[in-house]
Amino acid sequence: MNRGLRLSLLTSALLVTLSSLKASAHTIFQEMYVNGVDQGHLNGIRVPDYDGPITDVNSNDVICNGGINPYHQPISQKIITVPAGAQVTAEWHHDLTGANPSDPADPIDASHKGPVIAYLAAIPNATQPTVTGLKWFKIWQDGYTPSTATWGVDRFIANKGKVTFTIPKCIPSGQYLLRNEIIALHAASSYPGAQLYMECAQLQITGGGSTQPSTVSFPGAYHGTDPGITINIYYPPVTNYTIPDQKYQAKNLLRKNLCHLKETKQEIIFFMLRRIVKPERKYGRVKPYISITNISILDLAIGTIRRPASQHQHPKLHYQTPRSLPFSKPAGYLRSRHKASQN
Numbered sequence: 001m002n003r004g005l006r007l008s009l010l011t012s013a014l015l016v017t018l019s020s021l022k023a024s025a026h027t028i029f030q031e032m033y034v035n036g037v038d039q040g041h042l043n044g045i046r047v048p049d050y051d052g053p054i055t056d057v058n059s060n061d062v063i064c065n066g067g068i069n070p071y072h073q074p075i076s077q078k079i080i081t082v083p084a085g086a087q088v089t090a091e092w093h094h095d096l097t098g099a100n101p102s103d104p105a106d107p108i109d110a111s112h113k114g115p116v117i118a119y120l121a122a123i124p125n126a127t128q129p130t131v132t133g134l135k136w137f138k139i140w141q142d143g144y145t146p147s148t149a150t151w152g153v154d155r156f157i158a159n160k161g162k163v164t165f166t167i168p169k170c171i172p173s174g175q176y177l178l179r180n181e182i183i184a185l186h187a188a189s190s191y192p193g194a195q196l197y198m199e200c201a202q203l204q205i206t207g208g209g210s211t212q213p214s215t216v217s218f219p220g221a222y223h224g225t226d227p228g229i230t231i232n233i234y235y236p237p238v239t240n241y242t243i244p245d246q247k248y249q250a251k252n253l254l255r256k257n258l259c260h261l262k263e264t265k266q267e268i269i270f271f272m273l274r275r276i277v278k279p280e281r282k283y284g285r286v287k288p289y290i291s292i293t294n295i296s297i298l299d300l301a302i303g304t305i306r307r308p309a310s311q312h313q314h315p316k317l318h319y320q321t322p323r324s325l326p327f328s329k330p331a332g333y334l335r336s337r338h339k340a341s342q343n
């Protein structure tokens with residue numbers, strides 16, 4: 001079907017459903033840029049013809065769409081080459097025909113407030129049809145900003161449907177799917193209600209490293225009971241919003257510093273020293289034997305971790321603590337280690 005015909009069919013479909021236009025003002029991720037270079041409309045992305053949402057977070061459709069919204073045929077066989085560390089831009093529009101400045105609901109209707117999110121998953125073959133069983137890790141998200149009462153979707157609309165983020169420099173080279181997602185919350189006060197929009201781009205990441213991020217599954221990462229999935233965004237007024245995928249929330253420091261693990265370890269240890277080990281000071285100079293052989297210790301380090309004011313405040317450290325160290329007990333643990341070290 002050529003673009004003109006598709007457009008006119010779409011237009012008549014829209015006219016027929018004019019009264020529900022607002023409710024059906026959805027969106028599709030359909031074009032990618034790598035370091036600013038356009039990869040071509042619909043190239044390397046599994047796009048559906050219809051822009052409708054997925055509302056069942058337990059459905060396989062939540063992975064890369066393409067189930068209840070069948071893929072546009074033929075599915076692009078292009079694999080987009082992305083150097084690790086590159087900035088990529090995902091561009092979304094109201095329907096598959098691309099940007100339409102005269103459409104007030106392009107790139108998405110302004111009512112569709114919510115977060116904009118990006119995940120990656122390694123895959124043996126980026127064009128293989130099977131997308132179940134992949135291990136996903138979040139690389140970027142833009143949720144709710146309380147100080148300005150604005151959502152990721154508001155910024156996304158202001159930026160004409162484009163969001164830009166970095167592909168982590170340290171993840172292994174290879175083929176990946178990039179899952180770009182918007183969770184529209186305008187009807188999310190009961191489940192199912194949140195409208196999830198997602199498409200997957202096919203990537204070949206080159207020049208990467210060896211960091212293995214911790215991962216989640218789709219379906220599985222989200223639940224109908226998540227405060228980020230089921231929420232009334234109108235009343236009471238939103239003061240905080242928790243983007244779904246709790247595992248990510250707990251480990252967002254890792255995500256933020258995915259490629260700076262050494263620095264991350266130091267910051268966590270600094271945090272633990274300030275928050276937990278402070279009483280040790282009266283015994284003189286603390287010689288901590290905290291170790292972080294395993295970044296999973298971030299499970300324990302949920303909270304605000306501030307940077308030390310100066311480099312000199314970084315303690316010198318030996319890394320050798322078991323990962324099972326309970327969060328409530330490190331002071332005692334440290335004390336015993338401190339004693340042990342004096343023996």
Ligand SMILES: *[C@@H]1O[C@H](CO)[C@@H](O)[C@H](O)[C@H]1NC(C)=O
Pocket residue numbers: 125126127128129
């Ligand atoms: C990857 O999957 C596509 C689609 O099934 C297939 O055509 C292609 O041969 C596969 N490539 C490799 C290297 O297996």
Ligand SMILES: *[C@@H]1O[C@H](CO)[C@@H](O)[C@H](O)[C@H]1NC(C)=O
Pocket residue numbers: 227228231240241242243
């Ligand atoms: C807001 O924060 C409270 C307290 O931490 C939490 O119980 C609630 O689920 C959060 N709301 C959302 C929408 O994330």
Ligand SMILES: *[C@@H]1O[C@H](CO)[C@@H](O)[C@H](O)[C@H]1NC(C)=O
Pocket residue numbers: 293294295296323
């Ligand atoms: C790190 O944590 C993972 C997951 O909990 C565990 O399987 C692995 O053995 C740990 N590695 C080390 C070096 O402790």
Ligand SMILES: [Cu+2]
Pocket residue numbers: 022023024025026027053112184195
């Ligand atoms: Cu919609």
